[in-house]
Amino acid sequence: MLTSILLLLAFGCLSGFTTVLFGFGGGFVTVPVVYGVALARSGGDAMHVAVATSTAVMVVNSATATATQLSSGRLRKEYVWPLVAFIGVGAVLGALAATVADDSVLRVLFVVYLALTIVDSVLRKGFLQPGSAEQPRTLGKATSTAGGVGIGAVASFLGVGGSVMTVPLLRRKGLPMADAAAMANPLSLPVAVIGTAVYAFAATASGPAPAGQIGYVDLVAGAALLAGSLPTIAVARRVLGRLPDRVHAITYVCLLAAALIAVLAR
Helix, strand or coil, rough: HHHHHHHHHHHHHHHHHHHHCCCCCCCHHHHHHHHHHHHHHHCCCHHHHHHHHHHHHHHHHHHHHHHHHHHHCCCCHHHHHHHHHHHHHHHHHHHHHHCCCCCCHHHHHHHHHHHHHHHHHHCCCCCCCCCCCCCCCCCHHHHHHHHHHHHHHHHHCCCCCHHHHHHHHHCCCCCCCCHHHHHHHHHHHHHHHHHHHHHHHHHCCCCCCCCCEEECEEHHHHHHHHHHHHHHHHHHHHCCCCCHHHHHHHHHHHHHHHHHHHHCCC
Protein backbone atom coordinates (compact mmCIF):
# COMPACT_ATOMS: atom_id res chain seq x y z
CA MET A 1 0.00 0.00 0.00
CA LEU A 2 2.80 2.42 0.92
CA THR A 3 4.53 1.72 -2.40
CA SER A 4 1.32 2.52 -4.27
CA ILE A 5 0.87 5.80 -2.35
CA LEU A 6 4.45 6.89 -3.07
CA LEU A 7 4.01 5.98 -6.74
CA LEU A 8 0.79 7.99 -6.93
CA LEU A 9 2.46 10.92 -5.16
CA ALA A 10 5.31 10.90 -7.69
CA PHE A 11 2.93 10.75 -10.63
CA GLY A 12 0.88 13.50 -9.00
CA CYS A 13 3.94 15.74 -9.21
CA LEU A 14 4.29 14.83 -12.88
CA SER A 15 0.60 15.55 -13.51
CA GLY A 16 0.96 19.01 -11.93
CA PHE A 17 3.86 19.75 -14.25
CA THR A 18 2.00 18.53 -17.35
CA THR A 19 -1.16 20.39 -16.33
CA VAL A 20 0.62 23.74 -16.57
CA LEU A 21 2.97 23.06 -19.48
CA PHE A 22 0.74 20.88 -21.66
CA GLY A 23 -2.82 21.36 -20.42
CA PHE A 24 -3.21 17.65 -19.64
CA GLY A 25 -4.96 18.24 -16.31
CA GLY A 26 -3.58 14.85 -15.35
CA GLY A 27 -5.52 12.52 -17.66
CA PHE A 28 -2.76 10.93 -19.70
CA VAL A 29 -0.47 10.82 -16.67
CA THR A 30 -2.92 9.63 -14.04
CA VAL A 31 -5.00 7.10 -16.01
CA PRO A 32 -2.10 4.64 -16.59
CA VAL A 33 -0.83 4.77 -12.98
CA VAL A 34 -4.28 4.53 -11.35
CA TYR A 35 -5.12 1.72 -13.75
CA GLY A 36 -2.02 -0.17 -12.60
CA VAL A 37 -2.76 0.39 -8.90
CA ALA A 38 -6.45 -0.58 -9.25
CA LEU A 39 -5.55 -3.65 -11.32
CA ALA A 40 -3.07 -4.85 -8.69
CA ARG A 41 -5.54 -4.25 -5.87
CA SER A 42 -8.69 -5.88 -7.20
CA GLY A 43 -8.64 -6.06 -10.99
CA GLY A 44 -12.37 -5.45 -11.38
CA ASP A 45 -13.40 -2.24 -13.14
CA ALA A 46 -9.75 -1.07 -13.07
CA MET A 47 -10.04 1.05 -16.19
CA HIS A 48 -13.31 2.60 -15.05
CA VAL A 49 -11.72 3.48 -11.69
CA ALA A 50 -8.71 4.97 -13.49
CA VAL A 51 -10.83 7.13 -15.79
CA ALA A 52 -13.15 8.27 -12.97
CA THR A 53 -10.32 9.12 -10.58
CA SER A 54 -8.52 10.95 -13.37
CA THR A 55 -11.52 13.20 -13.98
CA ALA A 56 -11.80 13.98 -10.25
CA VAL A 57 -8.13 14.97 -10.05
CA MET A 58 -8.57 16.98 -13.22
CA VAL A 59 -11.25 19.17 -11.62
CA VAL A 60 -8.80 20.45 -9.02
CA ASN A 61 -5.72 20.55 -11.27
CA SER A 62 -7.41 22.36 -14.16
CA ALA A 63 -9.16 24.86 -11.87
CA THR A 64 -5.92 25.62 -10.04
CA ALA A 65 -3.94 26.00 -13.26
CA THR A 66 -6.65 28.22 -14.77
CA ALA A 67 -6.56 30.49 -11.73
CA THR A 68 -2.76 30.80 -11.90
CA GLN A 69 -2.85 31.60 -15.63
CA LEU A 70 -5.56 34.28 -15.53
CA SER A 71 -2.98 36.96 -14.83
CA SER A 72 -0.66 35.78 -17.60
CA GLY A 73 -2.82 37.08 -20.45
CA ARG A 74 -2.70 33.70 -22.21
CA LEU A 75 -6.41 32.93 -21.77
CA ARG A 76 -8.25 34.39 -24.78
CA LYS A 77 -12.02 34.61 -24.56
CA GLU A 78 -12.53 34.26 -28.31
CA TYR A 79 -11.04 30.74 -28.20
CA VAL A 80 -12.56 29.62 -24.90
CA TRP A 81 -16.19 30.71 -25.50
CA PRO A 82 -18.49 29.24 -26.79
CA LEU A 83 -16.29 26.16 -27.34
CA VAL A 84 -16.29 25.38 -23.61
CA ALA A 85 -20.11 25.25 -23.49
CA PHE A 86 -20.37 22.68 -26.29
CA ILE A 87 -17.57 20.64 -24.73
CA GLY A 88 -19.74 20.49 -21.61
CA VAL A 89 -22.68 19.12 -23.63
CA GLY A 90 -20.48 16.43 -25.16
CA ALA A 91 -19.03 15.57 -21.75
CA VAL A 92 -22.47 14.52 -20.48
CA LEU A 93 -22.89 12.11 -23.39
CA GLY A 94 -19.37 10.68 -23.10
CA ALA A 95 -19.50 10.10 -19.35
CA LEU A 96 -22.87 8.33 -19.52
CA ALA A 97 -21.60 6.09 -22.33
CA ALA A 98 -18.44 5.20 -20.39
CA THR A 99 -20.37 3.96 -17.34
CA VAL A 100 -22.03 1.23 -19.42
CA ALA A 101 -19.02 0.35 -21.60
CA ASP A 102 -17.03 -2.81 -20.90
CA ASP A 103 -13.74 -2.21 -19.08
CA SER A 104 -11.66 -3.88 -21.81
CA VAL A 105 -13.38 -1.78 -24.48
CA LEU A 106 -12.52 1.37 -22.56
CA ARG A 107 -8.85 0.36 -22.38
CA VAL A 108 -8.63 -0.51 -26.09
CA LEU A 109 -10.24 2.78 -27.11
CA PHE A 110 -7.88 4.69 -24.82
CA VAL A 111 -4.87 3.04 -26.53
CA VAL A 112 -6.26 3.64 -30.03
CA TYR A 113 -7.00 7.27 -29.24
CA LEU A 114 -3.49 7.87 -27.94
CA ALA A 115 -1.89 6.22 -30.96
CA LEU A 116 -3.97 8.19 -33.46
CA THR A 117 -3.23 11.46 -31.68
CA ILE A 118 0.51 10.83 -31.76
CA VAL A 119 0.51 9.89 -35.45
CA ASP A 120 -1.65 12.89 -36.35
CA SER A 121 0.58 15.31 -34.42
CA VAL A 122 3.74 14.00 -36.07
CA LEU A 123 2.55 13.56 -39.65
CA ARG A 124 0.06 16.39 -40.14
CA LYS A 125 1.41 19.88 -40.65
CA GLY A 126 0.78 22.62 -38.14
CA PHE A 127 1.60 21.01 -34.80
CA LEU A 128 5.34 20.41 -34.45
CA GLN A 129 6.04 23.46 -36.60
CA PRO A 130 3.79 26.52 -36.09
CA GLY A 131 1.92 27.94 -39.04
CA SER A 132 3.32 30.79 -41.11
CA ALA A 133 0.30 33.07 -40.66
CA GLU A 134 1.09 36.35 -38.90
CA GLN A 135 -2.18 36.34 -36.92
CA PRO A 136 -3.84 33.26 -35.35
CA ARG A 137 -7.09 32.23 -37.03
CA THR A 138 -10.37 32.22 -35.10
CA LEU A 139 -12.54 29.14 -34.57
CA GLY A 140 -15.42 28.62 -37.00
CA LYS A 141 -18.99 27.86 -35.93
CA ALA A 142 -18.76 24.20 -36.93
CA THR A 143 -15.58 23.75 -34.89
CA SER A 144 -17.07 25.43 -31.82
CA THR A 145 -20.38 23.53 -31.96
CA ALA A 146 -20.07 20.06 -33.49
CA GLY A 147 -16.34 19.99 -32.79
CA GLY A 148 -16.87 21.02 -29.18
CA VAL A 149 -19.50 18.32 -28.59
CA GLY A 150 -17.18 15.71 -30.12
CA ILE A 151 -14.23 16.83 -28.02
CA GLY A 152 -16.33 16.72 -24.84
CA ALA A 153 -17.77 13.28 -25.61
CA VAL A 154 -14.44 11.62 -26.40
CA ALA A 155 -12.60 13.32 -23.56
CA SER A 156 -15.21 12.43 -20.94
CA PHE A 157 -15.49 8.86 -22.21
CA LEU A 158 -11.74 8.33 -21.89
CA GLY A 159 -11.08 10.54 -18.86
CA VAL A 160 -8.46 12.69 -20.60
CA GLY A 161 -9.93 16.17 -20.29
CA GLY A 162 -9.83 17.09 -23.94
CA SER A 163 -6.42 18.78 -23.97
CA VAL A 164 -5.13 16.29 -26.52
CA MET A 165 -7.75 17.59 -28.93
CA THR A 166 -7.91 21.25 -27.94
CA VAL A 167 -4.14 21.81 -27.89
CA PRO A 168 -3.59 20.50 -31.46
CA LEU A 169 -6.73 22.38 -32.58
CA LEU A 170 -5.53 25.71 -31.21
CA ARG A 171 -1.99 25.00 -32.33
CA ARG A 172 -3.14 24.57 -35.92
CA LYS A 173 -5.01 27.85 -35.66
CA GLY A 174 -1.61 29.49 -35.29
CA LEU A 175 -1.32 29.82 -31.51
CA PRO A 176 1.99 29.29 -29.70
CA MET A 177 2.23 26.09 -27.64
CA ALA A 178 2.29 28.06 -24.37
CA ASP A 179 -1.04 29.75 -25.19
CA ALA A 180 -2.68 26.57 -26.51
CA ALA A 181 -1.64 24.64 -23.38
CA ALA A 182 -2.84 27.42 -21.07
CA MET A 183 -6.30 27.46 -22.65
CA ALA A 184 -6.60 23.69 -22.46
CA ASN A 185 -7.15 23.99 -18.70
CA PRO A 186 -10.41 26.02 -18.69
CA LEU A 187 -11.57 23.97 -21.70
CA SER A 188 -11.02 20.78 -19.67
CA LEU A 189 -13.05 21.93 -16.67
CA PRO A 190 -16.56 21.03 -17.96
CA VAL A 191 -15.33 17.55 -18.92
CA ALA A 192 -13.79 17.05 -15.49
CA VAL A 193 -16.76 18.34 -13.47
CA ILE A 194 -19.45 16.51 -15.45
CA GLY A 195 -17.43 13.31 -15.76
CA THR A 196 -16.69 13.22 -12.02
CA ALA A 197 -20.36 13.72 -11.12
CA VAL A 198 -21.50 10.91 -13.43
CA TYR A 199 -18.80 8.46 -12.30
CA ALA A 200 -19.31 9.24 -8.62
CA PHE A 201 -23.03 8.41 -8.75
CA ALA A 202 -22.70 5.44 -11.11
CA ALA A 203 -23.32 1.91 -9.82
CA THR A 204 -20.11 -0.10 -10.26
CA ALA A 205 -20.34 -3.17 -12.47
CA SER A 206 -18.60 -5.44 -9.94
CA GLY A 207 -20.98 -4.69 -7.06
CA PRO A 208 -21.00 -2.18 -4.17
CA ALA A 209 -18.10 0.29 -4.21
CA PRO A 210 -15.31 -0.69 -1.78
CA ALA A 211 -14.30 1.47 1.17
CA GLY A 212 -12.54 4.68 0.12
CA GLN A 213 -14.35 4.79 -3.20
CA ILE A 214 -17.39 6.82 -4.28
CA GLY A 215 -18.88 5.18 -7.35
CA TYR A 216 -15.83 4.64 -9.53
CA VAL A 217 -13.80 7.47 -7.96
CA ASP A 218 -10.93 6.22 -5.76
CA LEU A 219 -10.60 8.86 -3.02
CA VAL A 220 -7.27 7.59 -1.65
CA ALA A 221 -5.61 7.53 -5.08
CA GLY A 222 -7.06 10.94 -5.90
CA ALA A 223 -5.81 12.48 -2.65
CA ALA A 224 -2.31 11.08 -3.18
CA LEU A 225 -2.19 12.43 -6.73
CA LEU A 226 -3.36 15.89 -5.64
CA ALA A 227 -0.83 15.98 -2.80
CA GLY A 228 1.84 15.80 -5.48
CA SER A 229 0.23 17.91 -8.20
CA LEU A 230 -0.90 21.04 -6.38
CA PRO A 231 2.52 22.18 -5.08
CA THR A 232 4.03 21.36 -8.47
CA ILE A 233 1.50 23.54 -10.32
CA ALA A 234 2.65 26.56 -8.30
CA VAL A 235 6.25 25.95 -9.36
CA ALA A 236 5.67 24.83 -12.96
CA ARG A 237 3.74 27.98 -13.96
CA ARG A 238 7.02 29.90 -13.81
CA VAL A 239 8.38 27.73 -16.62
CA LEU A 240 5.44 28.26 -19.01
CA GLY A 241 6.52 30.39 -21.96
CA ARG A 242 10.25 29.85 -21.38
CA LEU A 243 10.48 26.65 -23.43
CA PRO A 244 11.26 27.13 -27.14
CA ASP A 245 8.03 26.60 -29.07
CA ARG A 246 9.21 23.61 -31.12
CA VAL A 247 10.77 21.92 -28.06
CA HIS A 248 7.49 22.44 -26.22
CA ALA A 249 5.54 20.74 -29.05
CA ILE A 250 7.97 17.81 -29.37
CA THR A 251 7.93 17.21 -25.61
CA TYR A 252 4.13 17.15 -25.71
CA VAL A 253 4.15 14.32 -28.26
CA CYS A 254 6.84 12.42 -26.33
CA LEU A 255 4.70 12.47 -23.19
CA LEU A 256 1.76 11.05 -25.13
CA ALA A 257 4.03 8.25 -26.36
CA ALA A 258 5.15 7.53 -22.79
CA ALA A 259 1.51 7.29 -21.65
CA LEU A 260 0.75 4.89 -24.52
CA ILE A 261 3.67 2.64 -23.58
CA ALA A 262 2.58 2.65 -19.92
CA VAL A 263 -0.94 1.46 -20.75
CA LEU A 264 0.30 -1.18 -23.22
CA ALA A 265 2.78 -2.48 -20.64
CA ARG A 266 -0.18 -3.35 -18.41
